[in-house]
Each structure stands twice: as structure tokens, then as C-alpha cells.
Amino acid sequence: MNAKNKTRRDFIKTGTTAGVGATAVAGLIPKPVDAQETVWDQEFDVVVVGAGAGGLAAAIAARDEGASVVLVEQNFDIGGRAILSGARVYLGGGTRLQKEAGIEDSPEQVFYDWCLQDRPRNRYNDRELAWNYAEKSIETFDFLTDNGVDWQSLEGRSPDRLDSVPRRPMPRQWPIESEVIIPAQLGSGLMRPLEKSAREKGVEILLQHKLTSFVREQPAAGRVLGITAVEVDKWFKPQDRTTNIRARKGVIFATGTHAGNVEFRRIFDPRLTEEYQAHGDGWVELNGDGPIAALAVGASLWGTAIQTNEADAQLSKGRLATRSNYHALAFPPSAPNFFREKATGLSVRNWQDVILVKENGLRFYNETVGPRDYEYFAAAMAWTGDRKKLNGGGPIWAIFDADGVEREGWNVKPPDVDPDGYFYTADTLKELAANIDNKYQWRPMPGAALRETVERYNSFVDSGVDDDFGKPTPRYKIQRPPFYAAWATPCVHESYAGVRINTKAQVMNVHGEVIPGLYAAGEAAGGYGQHGLGRCFVYGRIAGIDAARDGAE
Ligand SMILES: Cc1cc2nc3c(=O)[nH]c(=O)nc-3n(C[C@H](O)[C@H](O)[C@H](O)COP(=O)(O)OP(=O)(O)OC[C@H]3O[C@@H](n4cnc5c(N)ncnc54)[C@H](O)[C@@H]3O)c2cc1C
Numbered sequence: 385m386n387a388k389n390k391t392r393r394d395f396i397k398t399g400t401t402a403g404v405g406a407t408a409v410a411g412l413i414p415k416p417v418d419a420q421e422t423v424w425d426q427e428f429d430v431v432v433v434g435a436g437a438g439g440l441a442a443a444i445a446a447r448d449e450g451a452s453v454v455l456v457e458q459n460f461d462i463g464g465r466a467i468l469s470g471a472r473v474y475l476g477g478g479t480r481l482q483k484e485a486g487i488e489d490s491p492e493q494v495f496y497d498w499c500l501q502d503r504p505r506n507r508y509n510d511r512e513l514a515w516n517y518a519e520k521s522i523e524t525f526d527f528l529t530d531n532g533v534d535w536q537s538l539e540g541r542s543p544d545r546l547d548s549v550p551r552r553p554m555p556r557q558w559p560i561e562s563e564v565i566i567p568a569q570l571g572s573g574l575m576r577p578l579e580k581s582a583r584e585k586g587v588e589i590l591l592q593h594k595l596t597s598f599v600r601e602q603p604a605a606g607r608v609l610g611i612t613a614v615e616v617d618k619w620f621k622p623q624d625r626t627t628n629i630r631a632r633k634g635v636i637f638a639t640g641t642h643a644g645n646v647e648f649r650r651i652f653d654p655r656l657t658e659e660y661q662a663h664g665d666g667w668v669e670l671n672g673d674g675p676i677a678a679l680a681v682g683a684s685l686w687g688t689a690i691q692t693n694e695a696d697a698q699l700s701k702g703r704l705a706t707r708s709n710y711h712a713l714a715f716p717p718s719a720p721n722f723f724r725e726k727a728t729g730l731s732v733r734n735w736q737d738v739i740l741v742k743e744n745g746l747r748f749y750n751e752t753v754g755p756r757d758y759e760y761f762a763a764a765m766a767w768t769g770d771r772k773k774l775n776g777g778g779p780i781w782a783i784f785d786a787d788g789v790e791r792e793g794w795n796v797k798p799p800d801v802d803p804d805g806y807f808y809t810a811d812t813l814k815e816l817a818a819n820i821d822n823k824y825q826w827r828p829m830p831g832a833a834l835r836e837t838v839e840r841y842n843s844f845v846d847s848g849v850d851d852d853f854g855k856p857t858p859r860y861k862i863q864r865p866p867f868y869a870a871w872a873t874p875c876v877h878e879s880y881a882g883v884r885i886n887t888k889a890q891v892m893n894v895h896g897e898v899i900p901g902l903y904a905a906g907e908a909a910g911g912y913g914q915h916g917l918g919r920c921f922v923y924g925r926i927a928g929i930d931a932a933r934d935g936a937e
Contacts, residue, residue, distance in 0.1 A: 417599045417612055424610065424630040428454045428588070430931045431611055431631040433595045433674060436464020437917050438638025438906025438924035440578040441524075443587045444531055445928025451633060453587045456613055458594040458620055458669060461720065463565065463575045464640050465664040465878075466917060470712060471570035472544075473528075474498060474918030476551030477521040480529070485538040489549050494518040497547055498914055505880060505913025508689040513911035516887040517922045524922045525553065532577030565667070565719055569712055574917070592616050593627065597677050598635060598902065604682040604893075608635050608901035619724070620669045631901065634931030636889070638906040638924055642672025643876040652691035652881055655765045657776030659824035660699070662876045663710040666725035674908040675883045681902070684894040686884030686910035699761045700877055703729030704738075704782045704870035705801035710877070711755060717799045727802035730794045730870060736859040737788040739841050740872055743778035743825050744768050745817060745833035747841065750855040764874055772826065779824045782872040783816075783838065786864045796868060806871035813838055816867045824873070838862050882910040889927035903927035 429451035432443045440462065443455040455462075476482060477491040499506055499514035529535065534556045541550040555573030558564055564572040583589065593613040600608045610630040615623040642648045643662035649672075650656055662670045675683070692698070702711040706729030715725045732738065735752040742748055742764075749763040765777040789796055801807035805823060810816035814831035842861040844850045850858050883904050884892040891902040905927045906920035 417597045419599050419601050419606075419609055422599050422610070422612075422628050425627045426454065427630040427632065428452045429631070429633045430454075430636065430928070431456065431629050431634075432636045432638065432928070433457075433611060433613075434464060434638040434640060434906070434908070435459075435462035435579075435589065435591075436638060436640050436668075436906065437466035437574075437920035438640075438908070438927070439464070439636070440575065440582055441527070441921045441924030442636045442638060442903075442905055442928035442931070444578065444582050444585060445527070445925040446634075446636075446932040447582070447585045447587050447928075449929055449932030451932035454629060455582065455587050455589045456593045456595060456611070456629070457589065457591050458616055458673075459667070460592055460618055462579045462589065462591075463571070464668055465670075466920070467565050467571040467575040468569055468664050468667055468713065469571040469574075469917060470554075471574045471917070472552040472554050473525075473574070473921070474552060474914060474916055475521045475525045475921070476547075476549070477518060479522050479525040479551075479553065481525070481535050481538050481553050482549070482551065485541070485550070487538060487549050489551065491518045491521060493548055494521055494551070499912060501546065504692060504694040505690055508687060509912035510687055511912075512887055513885070514914070516926075517912070517914065517919050520922050520926065521918065524918075524925055527925055528574070528578070528921060531581040533574055534577070565721075566713070566715060568714060592618075594620065594622065595637065595639065595673055595677060596622075596626070598681045599628065600681040600899075600902075603680075606900070608681060608899060611635055631931075633934045634901050634903055634927075636903040636905065636924075636927045636931055637674035637678065637908055638904070638920065638927075639672070639674030639908045640668065641670050641877075641879040641907040642675060642882070643879060644670030645672040645676075648672040648676065649876060649879075651685075652688055655775055655777075656876060659776055659779050659873050660876050661708045661873070663700075663708055663713060663878075665708050666715070667721050672879075672908075674904065678883045678891055678899075678902065678904065682893045682899060683891045683902070683904075684884040685881060686892075687912060688881045688910070690910070690913040691879060691881035694758050698877055699756075699764075699874040701755045701760065701872070701874050703731055704872050705730050705796075705807040707802065707806055707871065709871070709873075709875055722799070726804065727798060727806070728800050730792070730796075730800060732782075733792055736855075737792050738782040738784040738870075738872075739837070739862065741781055741783055741829075741834065741837055742768055743781075743827065743829060745829045745831075745837055747837055747852060748777075748780075750850070750853045752855055761874060770827070778826065779822060779871070780873045781820065781829075781869045783813075783834070783862060784868050784870075785862045786866055787860065788862070789868065791860070801870065808869045809866045811865045811867070813867055816869050820869055822871070878915065879907040880910065880913040882908045885909045885911065885923070887926075888930045889923045890930070903931050
């Protein structure tokens with residue numbers, strides 16, 4: 385009897401099957417699952433993993449083709465990082481919205497602006513994937529519109545950075561307040577309509593289930609037959625129950641960025657050690673599960689040179705006193721994930737109000753530079769001179785005083801700050817340094833060094849010149865207690881490198897061959913350095929259509 389024929393009833397449930405998932409969760413690369421031993425609990429035409437941008441698009445597109453579809457999501461809610469996003473969608477090329485605003489555009493122009501212009505994250509692009517994205521931009525926009533996204537007009541908009549004409553449509557906000565995760569972000573205006581449409585069309589959504597492995601006929605040969613998932617609690621902790629879901633036509637994974645997986649992201653940049661957190665990891669785990677499970681069944685990585693920190697949007701500097709600190713990630717205490725997030729963070733209006741020091745108490749750069757300055761990150765990640773910590777630059781702290789708090793109008797108490805490792809206060813700088821007890825602060829901050837740094841900085845305020853790092857006219861002394869130290873370590877934003885796919889979103893192996901039955905989309909797939917949602921929707925939709933047609937498109 386082969387795996388295709390087995391059902392749960394053919395087996396007495398033993399620890400063997402349940403153990404597969406548990407073993408898989410423990411290691412970085414899951415052990416190959418024995419297809420012959422797999423007992424299928426459920427069966428669908430198409431199994432989609434990850435209910436974010438790529439996954440919801442894939443699920444709807446597959447359903448539109450008449451496939452039965454299950455969408456498996458580890459979180460307690462759909463949305464992925466897409467629901468936290470600013471929702472400026474990188475689509476253009478002559479969309480209906482552009483035409484209504486009298487804007488002329490073309491796929492060729494999209495291709496040039498976003499995929500060819502010479503800058504670090506375009507330089508190493510797979511141009512076939514990039515061109516396909518540019519070409520399918522219009523139909524993807526129509527697909528989102530048909531599935532309920534209500535767009536704001538582009539009239540009066542100026543072109544954004546890198547764009548020769550206005551593009552990047554933004555939705556209106558979702559009207560049901562309780563379903564909006566971050567009110568200031570429009571991501572719910574994209575993801576809630578898609579969720580509604582998916583449910584209405586009959587996509588089955590399985591929440592709090594985490595992919596642990598793909599089941600392939602043989603470890604590195606044959607078709608991908610389905611997935612193993614484990615039930616997880618609200619902390620993503622695996623529970624006892626695993627479930628094996630068979631896919632008659634295809635498995636699609638759109639599990640998002642691997643930015644939160646230290647070992648995996650260090651494949652691309654070894655400097656990105658554990659102190660760097662990832663944007664949005666208090667909402668969903670950003671663990672690279674999809675690519676890692678795909679590597680275990682023979683997938684190749686692709687376009688790895690694109691995933692460098694020189695490519696903008698990789699690391700960014702943002703809010704203070706909270707762990708995952710993108711400037712726009714201001715979770716209100718009412719957010720359903722606040723129990724994981726713990727603090728809203730302090731938004732900095734004027735970087736003259738703080739200095740930034742490394743774990744050794746020393747300044748390292750001009751604090752006023754923009755949030756995505758590569759030279760800033762190179763300095764942040766530079767070696768601080770101790771052989772015990774050669775990779776990564778260690779934690780970075782914003783240091784300020786009572787006057788700084790007043791000028792910024794900050795509330796330096798929870799829920800705005802996270803005192804559990806990310807915010808400290810004291811009446812002297814020496815005590816402040818001694819109080820810092822964060823798990824990434826690998827040695828105590830030397831109090832004398834911090835005091836000398838502040839004294840030297842205060843002398844720059846007197847002279848009006850920052851002799852060390854050229855901060856333009858340092859304005860305010862740090863002198864009135866209490867003094868504060870707030871977490872300001874840059875965070876990793878997203879992934880441009882992932883598994884290799886072709887223009888049909890089929891996953892490929894190192895020999896350039898398709899792995900039958902396996903598809904990937906979104907940030908889990910590699911190939912070109914296009915930021916954000918556009919490429920996730922484009923390739924999610926392609927994967928859904930192609931999987932439902934069983935690769936026959
Ligand atoms: C604050 C912020 C602002 C942003 N603003 C913009 C913007 O304005 N414009 C733009 O274009 N982009 C923006 N982005 C980026 C954009 O949100 C992402 O690029 C996009 O959401 C990626 O889509 P995806 O489908 O690859 O992953 P996601 O949308 O993150 O979805 C992945 C899903 O997979 C699930 N998953 C992961 N592992 C498993 C597993 N093992 N089992 C089951 N499920 C799993 C996750 O829980 C998640 O729900 C922003 C991102 C952030 C965080």
C-alpha cells in the first residue's frame with residue numbers, strides 16, 4: 385500500500401506518526417518524513433501554508449480555479465506581517481486606478497524602476513522572475529480589487545522614491561475597528577477583505593497550526609504529497625497533536641520572512657547575531673519554516689547575494705524601549721498580540737534628544753542619520769574589540785535625561801516602555817549602566833565609559849561641534865536626572881532571498897529541476913529584491929492558479 389492510499393483508519397494511531405512533527409520542530413532542518421508511513425488526517429486539492437499576503441492570494445486564486453483549499457496558519461489570526469503593513473502595494477504598469485487618475489505607466493517602466501535601476505538590491509536580480517512580476521502587476525491589482533480591496537484614489541499623488549510615475553496603491557482602512565491590528569497602518573484594509581472573500585468562497589482556514597515538514601514521495605525525489613503540521617498555543621509552542629494534510633494537486637508555502645531566525649539569516653550575513661530582532665515578530669514568528677522544510681525535501685536557495693544589508697530596508701532604526709521597533713509598529717495595548725509585544729515604544733521626534741551608545745557605553749555614529757543608512761548599520765554591527773563577541777556589534781542603547789523626556793513628551797512608563805529588559809532608569813549614569821540587565825547585553829556596560837561618553841558629548845554641545853561623529857550642531861546636554869537607557873538596536877525588516885522558484889512559482893532544486901507539487905510565494909521565495917507586498921500577491925496568485933491546475937497551466 386503506498387502513502388496515497390493510506391488513511392487514518394488503516395493504522396492504529398501510534399507514537400510514530402505523532403513523533404514526526406515533534407522531532408521536526410526541534411531542529412533547524414526537519415528530518416525527512418517517511419511518505420510510506422504517513423497517515424493522512426485530511427485531504428484537499430491544494431494546501432496553502434501561511435495566511436499573509438502570498439498565502440491568502442494563493443488560497444483565493446486556487447479556489448477560483450475550483451480547487452478545494454485549506455489555508456494553514458500558525459497564528460491565532462490571519463494576516464501575517466501584511467496586516468501590520470503600511471499597505472502601499474508595489475503594483476503598477478497601467479492599473480485601472482492609475483488610468484482613473486490620468487497616469488500613464490507600463491510594465492516596462494515598472495520593470496525598469498523597481499527591478500533594473502542599479503542599486504544593491506536590484507544588481508543580483510533574477511530578471512525572469514522580476515519581469516514576470518512587472519508583467520502580471522495589472523492583473524494582480526484587478527484580482528485584489530475583485531476580492532474586495534477598496535482603493536484610495538491616486539489623484540494628486542506624486543511619484544514615490546524610485547518611481548517615474550505615481551503607483552503603489554493604498555487601500556482604505558477596514559471599517560470594523562476590532563479587526564484592525566494597528567490603527568495607523570492600513571494593512572487590515574488589504575488583508576480583511578481578502579480573508580472575507582476567501583471564507584465566502586469556501587477556503588477552509590486552519591489557525592494555530594504550524595507547518596513542520598513537507599511529505600515527499602522520497603526524501604529527494606518524486607512528488608510533494610502534503611504537509612505535517614503541529615497544533616500550537618498562542619506562544620507558538622507546539623502542543624501534542626500533529627496533523628498530516630494531503631494535497632491532491634499541490635502544496636504552496638508563503639510563510640514570510642526568515643528575519644527572526646538567527647541561524648538562517650546568518651547564512652546571508654553572519655554579522656546578524658541574536659541581538660538583532662525582527663520587525664513584526666510579536667505578531668507572527670518569522671522563522672523561515674517554509675524554506676527550511678523545503679530545503680529538507682531538496683529545494684535550492686536563490687538570489688542569495690540580494691540579501692545583503694547594503695540593500696535598503698534590511699535593517700532599520702526605529703522606536704525606542706521596545707524589542708521589535710519599526711517606526712510604524714506602534715501596537716496599542718488593545719492589540720490582540722500585546723501580551724507578546726509588551727510595549728508600544730517611544731517614537732523619536734528629534735534625534736538631538738538622545739545619544740546612541742553600544743553595549744560598551746561608547747557612541748559610534750551620528751544619531752540624526754536616516755532610519756535606513758547603510759553606513760550607520762555598518763558602524764552598528766562593527767566589532768567592538770572584544771574577542772568574546774566577534775560577530776555582531778551588540779545591543780545599542782539610547783541614552784537621555786529628564787529634559788529629553790520633557791522635550792519629546794514621552795510617557796516613560798508601561799505600556800509605552802518595556803521594563804523587562806528594554807528600558808532602564810537611574811539617578812546617576814554609573815547606576816544606569818549597572819542597571820542594564822538585558823539578555824543580549826553580553827557584558828556589563830562600564831559605568832565610567834558611559835559617564836565619559838556623556839561628558840564628552842556635553843562638551844560638544846558647548847562647542848557646537850561633534851568632533852567624533854559629525855552630528856550637526858549637538859543641541860542638548862544630558863545632565864538632569866533621572867537618566868534613561870532605552871533599547872535602540874536596529875531590527876531586521878524582510879527577506880529578498882528564499883527558495884528558488886520559476887515563473888510559475890514552482891519550487892526548484894539545485895539542478896534547476898522542478899520539485900513536483902511544491903510551490904512558494906512571498907518572502908519565502910527568493911529571486912529579486914523587490915520590497916514588500918506586490919511580489920507576494922503576484923506570486924501567491926500565480927502559485928494558486930498553477931497548483932489548482934496541477935502544474936498544467
Ligand atoms: C510594519 C511593516 C510595514 C510594512 N509596510 C509595507 C508597505 O507599506 N508596503 C509593502 O509593500 N510592504 C510593506 N511591508 C512588508 C510586507 O508586509 C511583507 O513584505 C509581506 O507581508 C510579506 O508577505 P508574505 O506572504 O511573504 O508573508 P506574511 O504576510 O508575513 O505572511 C506569512 C504568514 O505565514 C505564517 N507562517 C510562518 N511560518 C508558518 C508555519 N510554520 N506554519 C504556518 N504558518 C506559518 C505567518 O504566521 C504569517 O501569517 C511592511 C512590513 C511591516 C512589518
